[in-house]
Amino acid sequence: MKKNKDFDFIRADRTVDHRSLGKLLSEIENDRDRAEEILADHYDDSDTVQVVGITGSPGAGKSTLADGIIGKLREEGKIVAVVAVDPSSPFTGGAILGDRIRMSAHAEDPGVFIRSMASRGSLGGLAPATFDVVNLLRSAGFDAIIVETVGVGQSEIDVLAVADTVLLALVPGLGDDVQALKAGIMEIADIFVVNKSDREGKERLIAEIRMVLDLNRERFSWLPPIVETVATERRGIDDLMQQIGAHAAYVREHRIAVRSVRIARQLEKMAADKVGRQVYAALGGKAFFERESAAVASGDENPYRIVKKIEKLITTRTEEQS
Ligand SMILES: Nc1nc2c(ncn2[C@@H]2O[C@H](COP(=O)(O)OP(=O)(O)O)[C@@H](O)[C@H]2O)c(=O)[nH]1
């Protein structure tokens, strides 16, 4: 049950208070200190909320799948939040709005809250603010949260730090799937979704996933199921919902073990981010790096001596403070 009854953005009539929630999220997205302050008081990781992460290559059908899942959750009367993390354009720095439009069937639904966020860039992983946003939504009274991430680089791994259940969307006939499976992506999926299974090559893809799963069987206490879908036609979504429910039951059963893995990943990120920001500020920010890089470039310094210098500066500072 929700511990923080005073921190609830779902009204008595089961609609989302979009205005207040949107305002608060903008506040915490733009100010990490404010985020820390608010979440230190209101963090409420109750396990009545299931956070479902959807990852997979661009175009795999993540947004369309999300749309189908939202539809089912709404039929069950659940209040849903969606976080769509898009690659930020290197030119504009803004989030692409495509996902918001693709999920527009639900954009007008007062029981659905959709938030688009920019990722740090395709390889940089999820921005630290993503953790704050998902944690705030976890605490805000929703029944379910869907996080759609770009299936590229670090963001795929980072989704493990925020989601209870990770769906990996794969598409038949692309030929590079085995590569992806080999590259260690197996560990991230709780459920494999073979989307676009109206296409050629479905059997082969499924056989390939099975093979990799079999090879790693002893590593799993939860054996990830493979679900076939045609998201555009809402085919297979019932099966998918059933597997999402089954995984939720598994997570509840192994509550502490499963949750501590997720929380450990998140804490490590948070700690590194916090220390990184403090060190950056203590050194004097960008100017320090510009100055030292110029010194290296002109041959007066070397990066390893600079790192030692940084260590010394930080240690002295810490000693002075204590
Ligand atoms: N044929 C087919 N097309 C699909 C299916 N699912 C999604 N699509 C289409 O694939 C394109 C990319 O889908 P989208 O959900 O935006 O993918 P995302 O980039 O992973 O979010 C869109 O044009 C969808 O209509 C499917 O199951 N079968």
Ligand SMILES: [Mg+2]
């Ligand atoms: Mg999308």
